Amino acid sequence: MRIAPEIRAVMAAPNRIPPRNPAWTAIGYLVLIVFAVVFLMPLYVMVVTSLKSMDEIRLGHIFALPRAPALDAWDTAWNKASSGFLNKGLKSGFWNSIKILVPSLLMSVAVSSICGYALACWNVKGGGALLSLLLICAFVPFQIIMYPLIKMASWVKLYNTSFGVSVVHTILAVPILTMIYKNFFASIPTDLIKASRVDGGRFLGTFVHVALPLSGNIMIVVAILQITGIWNDFLVGLTFAKVTAYPMTVNLNNITQTQTGVKLYNVHMAAALLTAIPPLVIYFISGKLFIRGITAGALKG
């Protein structure tokens, strides 16, 4: 069979992808390393400072490794640091944060998931309008509604209580979380809801037996969002909690802002790290689940 010369040339050429120019790879790595260094530098300084003694710190070599690393500063921060009223360290703040976090998490997930499920799977009259309203509310900053919320909290006697803080966190979270849940539950095939209606599941039955079992991924996403958001919160805790029951972030602020005497940098660094570590741990442990949760919705299950 006669083969045209052009085709023969193509057939004869080796099938090879031209190798990448090594210069571009080097540049790519360089950029990544520079950015990594810039981001990790403060963290490095914090860790290193928290392990030094105050004499070492006064020498001013912030990047130098500690000569005799010691956890004294960490111990002080946890147990003994002065936060204005008490000299009990961050320990109490830690447990206060937990006491605020757990009810907030449970309540916000419960309320938002049911609302999102109702809006997605059932024909709610005015559902579209409600959703638009929620969208607008999600963008209102807390500071604007702070004073009215304080007033309302005191009317129902929730002001100055840990539970009050949880309620406020729930209120602030509901718009965004409802939208997240609504988008997730909208991906449940309508035939499944119909089948459940025929089988005898009403509103709650279908939620418990059909919607919830499918929502593992989104629950993890919401949990991580809420845990990091509520733990790191400062303003709501400061405003609504009792003075003796502040969350860890407020405690941290009080410790580092105490102006009397010497600024104990190593203690401050240790305190900051102690406050930041819990959500970091949660994130590292469940990071993979978080990514899987976000992308799972994109793939047809």
Place this chain on the structure above:
Amino acid sequence: MSQVAVKHVDKIYQGRNHVLKDLSLGIDSGEFLVLLGPSGCGKTTLLNCIAGLLDVEGGRIEIGGRDVTNLDPSERDIAMVFQSYALYPTKSVYGNMAFCLRMKHKSRAFIEQKVRATADLLQITELLDRKPATLSGGQRQRAAIGRALVRDAAVCLFDEPLSNLDAKLRTEMRVELKKLHKKIRSTFIYVTHDQVEAMTLATRIAVMNDGTFSQISTPDELYTHPANTFVATFIGSPSMNFVPGRIVDGGRTIIRTEDGIDFDVSAYPFAARPAEGAPVILGVRPELFRRAAPGSSSYATRLNIVEPLGANVLCYCSLGKTDIVASLNPSDLAGARSDEELRLSVDVSKCSVFDSATSLRL
């Protein structure tokens, strides 16, 4: 008393879209009724209304003598099989089948016995512990049917259940469904757009068009005596041939086409004698044409295209200005050549005559 009665049901979407128009239908116990029609005719809407998944704007629905129009789907004593199977993905096949009975708070022993009995009937006992995602299409279909049958409902509703299967599996499942119906003698209401499924499965077919019933009858009756041109074209493949003409009364009733070809329809059982000159349409099924024996009364047609199908041959011919399709025996075609004359005879008594204006059968 019918098992299911649809009485003057109207369904209007958003005050404008009149999807179901004053529909009335009675279904007896043990019937296999098929709702057949093209896309958008309202058959799935009607099924959803009977199921209670949609509210009706007018009329009543009765199941087993009870007025169920305002009741929830779970209170209507129905079961439903969906086109997409709609099996609960997080439950096993056993869990899927048991769900309905659990919602009714039946005892575990009762549920166990019923589920196993139904699984045996459908031959899915080995699949009871598996999740739907691990099953093939046909197995999922059986599981969906099992979930519907386990509750012994008065009526079982099917929404195009075979559409998602490949062709071979579809024909197998069709036979299975027919055997199942024969065995358990429940009332089935089945929606499909496939007339082959309808003709093979149904005891009665309700042909729907644009929200109304065109004809409700047995498959045989629909085929041989269609009530209007819509049913005549929808049922039967290749579809019925239509030859337009006028009635000429001269001793014998004759339909004369534009080209002057006469069809003697004296033997046709008219419901009422048509008026002289009335414009009519003569409907002839392809298999009613025969190659004319030389000498007998026949019609001259020009043979255009031949499609050999093995058991028979489809001949596309021109009868004057009208194009027709004839289904002939391969042996009858010996000696016939394309673009030449082919003489055909017609058994007029088995034809249909429709009024041109109303499209109704005369």
